[in-house]
Amino acid sequence: MIATVELSEAELADLRALTHAPDAQSAVRSALDEYRRYARRMLLKDLSGQVAMDDNWRLQETAETDAPRPH
DSSP: OOOOOOOOHHHHHHHHHHHTOSSHHHHHHHHHHHHHHHHHHHHHHHTTTTSOOOSOHHHHHHHHHHSOOOO
16 A cells, blocks of 8 residues: 655654664654554553453462473
């Protein structure tokens, strides 16, 4: 899919400097990828405190370390 985005020369220069991209296309793609990662992190952050978890990690760890190893 092709999308047209109009950026000023200053915006594009700033974007290229921040992303260390050699050209405009790479800079926009890099910025978009970074924004998508950021947005996903924020969605995960919103789940904080909403997921019920058992506090049994010590028991699980002991079960793993004491389990017989495959030969």
